[in-house]
Amino acid sequence: MIKRQTTINRIFKLSGIGLHTGKPVNMEFLPRREFGIAFCIGGTIIPARYDMVADTRLSTQIAADGKSVSTIEHLMAAFYYSGITNCLVYIDGPEIPIMDGSAWEFYHEMWRAGAYEFPEAGVYLKVLKSLEVNNNDSWIKVKPLNTLDITLSIDFRPPVGKQKKRVMDVENAISIVNSRTFGFLEELEAIQKVGLAKGASLDNAIAIGEDDIVNPDGLRYGKELVNHKILDLIGDIYTSGFRILGKIEANKPGHYLNNLLIKEIFSSPDNYAIY
Numbered sequence: 001m002i003k004r005q006t007t008i009n010r011i012f013k014l015s016g017i018g019l020h021t022g023k024p025v026n027m028e029f030l031p032r033r034e035f036g037i038a039f040c041i042g043g044t045i046i047p048a049r050y051d052m053v054a055d056t057r058l059s060t061q062i063a064a065d066g067k068s069v070s071t072i073e074h075l076m077a078a079f080y081y082s083g084i085t086n087c088l089v090y091i092d093g094p095e096i097p098i099m100d101g102s103a104w105e106f107y108h109e110m111w112r113a114g115a116y117e118f119p120e121a122g123v124y125l126k127v128l129k130s131l132e133v134n135n136n137d138s139w140i141k142v143k144p145l146n147t148l149d150i151t152l153s154i155d156f157r158p159p160v161g162k163q164k165k166r167v168m169d170v171e172n173a174i175s176i177v178n179s180r181t182f183g184f185l186e187e188l189e190a191i192q193k194v195g196l197a198k199g200a201s202l203d204n205a206i207a208i209g210e211d212d213i214v215n216p217d218g219l220r221y222g223k224e225l226v227n228h229k230i231l232d233l234i235g236d237i238y239t240s241g242f243r244i245l246g247k248i249e250a251n252k253p254g255h256y257l258n259n260l261l262i263k264e265i266f267s268s269p270d271n272y273a274i275y
């Protein structure tokens, strides 16, 4: 795929509603010469970088100077899949729109805009050492490898149960991009009681009931749920700023652990090489 810094070839706009606020949000995507993805909200520029992450409970939120942007992970995965390393995103609300619950619409608009390549390289981060991060019974391990290879396991109450998936050629696994976010009906009620997930509907999430998937059209893929967790992982690790090369194994990961993995990689210059 890409070897050099790349931005979008033209300006484009996207609008939608925030999953948690339920309010309309407008975004404008601008080509950027400077390396990295960044958001601009109310005049404050916040780099979409792991060290700006302020909250990882329901989504990945970045913050600076009293301003924040939540639910950046699906958009970050779309940037990864589009090969875009440099972009400035103006946003007029505190949450990236949820769209259809996947990264598909972001990815599609980036594809339509096209890509513009700069001469500079330095977009890959190769992991040089075996590393591991843990949180209760969740863990992520990474080992050196010349590609990105992800194996991810989830374990939820029935009817989901245990599911595992390995994606050896992550850059080309497009079924990850349109796999939607999901939630359990009982958790949705609890989250809505505290004023969150106001925008959640069957148009932007897979709802899991007592015995079955509630959405009338069912799943897009047999492993859509585990695919989506891989999408979240890809979006979160792209806050490293780089396309990571390594063999990742993850057991029940979440945004907190995904962020911890990047912090662990950057904890020593011996852990990685950029090229």
Ligand SMILES: [Zn+2]
Binding pocket: 073, 074, 181, 228, 232
């Ligand atoms: Zn997600």
